[in-house]
Amino acid sequence: MRSIFAPAFIASSTAAFLAAAPVAAQQRHDSSAPIDFGADHIELQDKANRAVLAGNVSVKQADMTLNAARMTVSYTGQVVGGSPQVSRLDASGGVTVRRPDQTARSQYAIYDLNRRVVTMLGAVTLTQGGNTVNGGRLTMNMDTGRAVIDGSSVAGSRGSGVPGTVSQGGGRVTGTFSVPKRN
Template identity: 80%
Template sequence: MRTLFLFAAVMLAFSGSASAQQAHNSNAPINFGADHIELQDKANRAVLSGKVSVKQAEMTLNAARMTVSYTGQVVDGSPQVSRLDASGGVTVTRPDQTARSNFAVYDLNKRVVTMLGAVTLIQAGNTVNGGRLTINLDTGRAIIDGSSVGGGGAGTTTNSGGRVSGTFSVPKRN
């Protein structure tokens, strides 16, 4: 019963109401900046490194390194991106929501961001830590679990026993 209550509290804290959460525009162009880019045309990918910043509509993804996979099709002079794989101090920022992890995968076809390793999700004064976070960009729903995938390393925190932990803000009362 306690687990069900905590799960419900996490979902309420991070899902928001349907009217408050707008679907992410995954059809918006993707703008990027990096210190270095390596194009691997035969493999249909580009490797970005050094202070990588990718922005699509209201979402920004920052990391030390990112591999951009594309389909090989070009529309209006731009390759059609299908997936972004990020590593090294990954931060995903959306309106009213920030998530940090060691690794992230943005699947543009499924419109899902999956973050792994020492995950922290912050929204509206609430903080939840875990091992894996999945954000559905259509619904705005965020699910975090205690999987201990990819934890550790300098400057990171890990979960003991694969548990989800966090802090919920409490409204001020008179």
């Protein structure tokens, strides 16, 4: 893996769970840590100010890892300290975001660095310990740490709760919360 992108990248935390409420964030992610990436193929499209990573894409920053089949990295065209200034990242194909105690999966993910918001779309599954939440869309605000899962998904589709699929109708958020053992 090789670090090429300037600070500020993906996620603070994926999210922790609160029963019957929007998902709330864990600890904050170090967005100033170096970003390492690996892929089977990279195509630099300088005139379009983007790079396309394909095949077993893996991006790591601090304790967060993002894996996908394909990723498009858009940058502003400005270079600061030898690094392009990344403005947006689009990932597709079996997207997984991992933190030490959390894993989020979806079909697509968009990270808008200017707004500092990560949006995961299409059959989202978020797990932490014994807790699981399924929906169509997960939105994480990197500044506030707030994360929300809802039932809506891509182009009017709804998450089915089954990883890797998007189906019409429903639009519900489902899940399981673990309950501590009581005497």
